[in-house]
Amino acid sequence: MRAIIYTETGGPEVLRLVERPVPEPGPGEVRVRVVLSAVNPSDWKFRADESGPTFPEVVPNQDGSGVVDAVGAGVDDLRPGDRVWIWEAAWQRPDGTAQEFVVLPARQAVRLPAEVSFEVGAALGVPALTAHRCLTVLDSTVLDNTVGESGAGRLAPGALAGRTVLVAGGAGAVGNAAIQLARWAGATVVTTVSGPEKAALAASAGAHHVVNYREGDAAEEIRRVAPCGVDLVVEVAPVVNLDLDLAVLAPAGTVAVYAVDGGPPEVLLPLGPVAAGNLRYQGVLVYTVPEAVKLAAVEDVSAAVAAGALRVGEEAGLPIVRFPLERAADAHAAVEAGAVGKVIIEVGA
Structure with a gap:
């Protein structure tokens, strides 16, 4: 072969x-x-x-x-x-x-x-399972396989109803999967992109609101559509987007970081705003996610696929x-x- x-x-x-x-x-x-x-x-x-x-x-x-x-x-x-x-x-x-x-x-x-x-x-694979983990960290508890029952969050229709999710880089593979899975789970989805071509792709994926961060005040535009702030940020560039994320997060919001694009591998968090807002930064690397959490993600992604909620091609962003x-x-x-x-x-x- x-x-x-x-x-x-x-x-x-x-x-x-x-x-x-x-x-x-x-x-x-x-x-x-x-x-x-x-x-x-x-x-x-x-x-x-x-x-x-x-x-x-x-x-x-x-x-x-x-x-x-x-x-x-x-x-x-x-x-x-x-x-x-x-x-x-x-x-x-x-x-x-x-x-x-x-x-x-x-x-x-x-x-x-x-x-x-x-x-x-x-x-599917890495992008969809990464997106699933990012979207479920709000509801995860025990993650150590050696401690018995896992508190792995699950995705299904209605699981994210009432939540607002910001997907950074909505035209990427993980961003696309996050938009589609969040829509399927009932979230209001906002995404940021760098230009009109990527804006069209993110809209095709199903984002409710698409913000071109190179035009105008991105934080102001996001706050306009999410006046109470966003509950969760699916983040690909935590260093570059630090100020934006802190400006738009709702109290007790979470930033799920799955990559470090466009900047150094370190981020200096201002502890005042983070502590005052009860904010959380959660790292996500799909390869080292505990087994029970990963298998739950495989089940949920399969259900989304069967429901027609995960698509590919230009028409799906x-x-x-x-x-x-x-x-x-x-x-x-x-x-x-x-x-x-x-x-x-x-x-x-």
């Missing part, structure tokens, strides 16, 4: 197309014939990590979609022929989705309804940018350069 690998970290040029044997699934595993492999920012960051690859040979990319090809012993809920979406294939494993067949634990291949495209399936498998390096370079939309690699038919 054809696969993309790297044996040393660095730029996109370290990615190579090779032939590998088709792997066999072990107990509790499934083999998926990959149709589409998605590229996330974390995929190129892992590839570029100066500390070197964790394994001698790595196939990149966490997410994708395809068809179950074989199942190992003990797998009862998936069968060959099932269409699935894949999440975290390469987290602490050497085998991501940039190959024609991937073997992974059965829980990381989730059934995809017949009416849902492989493009939707490939675009997330254009699809396609590359063939042999151009995987170009796909990684596009994401690293900030491509607008969802970058996917066409692996198989």
Whole structure:
């Protein structure tokens, strides 16, 4: 089978197309014939990590979609022929989705309804699970798997009714998923963007109010549509947006930080406003979210997909940018350069 690998970290040029044997699934595993492999920012960051690859040979990319090809012993809920979406294939494993067949634990291949495209399936994974975690930190309590019951917040229609959510960067993959999931859960959704093209995409995703932060006073405009403040900020650029977030948060509001774009990796919080407002900054890294919380997110995202609440394409605010498998390096370079939309690699038919 054809696969993309790297044996040393660095730029996109370290990615190579090779032939590998088709792997066999072990107990509790499934083999998926990959149709589409998605590229996330974390995929190129892992590839570029100066500390070197964790394994001698790595196939990149966490997410994708395809068809179950074989199942190992003990797998009862998936069968060959099932269409699935894949999440975290390469987290602490050497085998991501940039190959024609991937073997992974059965829980990381989730059934995809017949009416849902492989493009939707490939675009879920890291972005949708990250967005879910950001949207549910308001209601999460115990998060340590060793402490028994988890207080994982859940999303469903009405779960965010009466809440106002600000999504920073509504034209990005996580921002798009956050807008769509928040709408599905009943929130009023405000989003910030940097220009008219991205404003159109955020509106197509379903945001109730779109604010171009390069035109006028963004805080004033957000306060105009949310006079009591926003309950939650889904934040991609906490350093750049610090003053804005503090200006628009409602009392006891939360900033869920899932990335640090556009600034240094440190933020200096003014404790006066934070303490006076009973505000909270919550870090979110989907890979290290506790298992029970993550599996709850997979269930909720699957329910949203089945309800038609998560879509892709220009009309859903997330254009699809396609590359063939042999151009995987170009796909990684596009994401690293900030491509607008969802970058996917066409692996198989």
